[in-house]
Amino acid sequence: MESSNREGGGLSAGQRARVVEIALDLAREGRTGELVEFVRHGLPVDVADPGANTLLMLAAYHGRADTVRALLALGADPDARNARDQSPLAGALFKGADEVVAVLRAAGADPDAGTPTARAAAALFGRAHLLVDRP
Template sequence: MSDQRSATPINDDQTDAFAEAVFDRARQGDDAMLARLLDSGLPANLRNHKGDTLLMLASYHGHVEAVRVLLEHGADPMIANDNGQLPLAGAAFKGDLAMVRLLVERGVAVDSAGADGRTALMMAAMFNRSAIVEYLLGQGADPQRQDARGISALGAAQAMGANDTAAQLKALAG
């Protein structure tokens, strides 16, 4: 008789269920559980079927502490999802200034852009997020930068009828 335990194979359904539970922990901001899982070897850049990383999900849902844990464990904030979106632009879209600050303070380039060329400044301008526009400009965001279609933050704000941010950006140009 042996004292060694035999390995129990995990089937694909079990693996999928575990992975989905982990992504739910990121969506819900369970920083303590994420830290335990990461300390136990969970890859910090694990991606789901949409290409969303744990960091993308935690940041999109506004969980600052979970994002801190993920960044401390090596999560890469420059991994875009399958739609080409980055966590910084997602935070700007959601209007989450605290998340935008955290990501920039942790070294994310203020003018980083996804596949479509849209920066966080463009996203904030489009959705009339004045405080985020002000913060990003203060951190050196380039208001003249254009996306893949040649549209600047001002053009994006105007196209979306975001009057406050359009006025903010016009004041810079004038």
């Protein structure tokens, strides 16, 4: 007999994996409203793919500023690094997603976290001005 205490609200492992896969795609595509509903219905906001890329990492890397804002408002960790030790802030700088960089900085993302750091990525791509703290 199966335990009624299964993780994922009674979903099988396969069903849970499919829900996570759909949510990761929503983050990549910037489908904020649908993604927020997944989180409000119990999907952990910092759920990640096998490479430890969180919803926030994928939204940041794909330049989805509105989705990044929404995930941060739901409690996403702005400094959660993937399996290659990359941060969402460094990913946004690499991709030239200036608005995402500003959103992450406003949320307190650490420019010195990860490898390479966001600061190093900004210097490499001529975007160091995006990391300057403004009064």
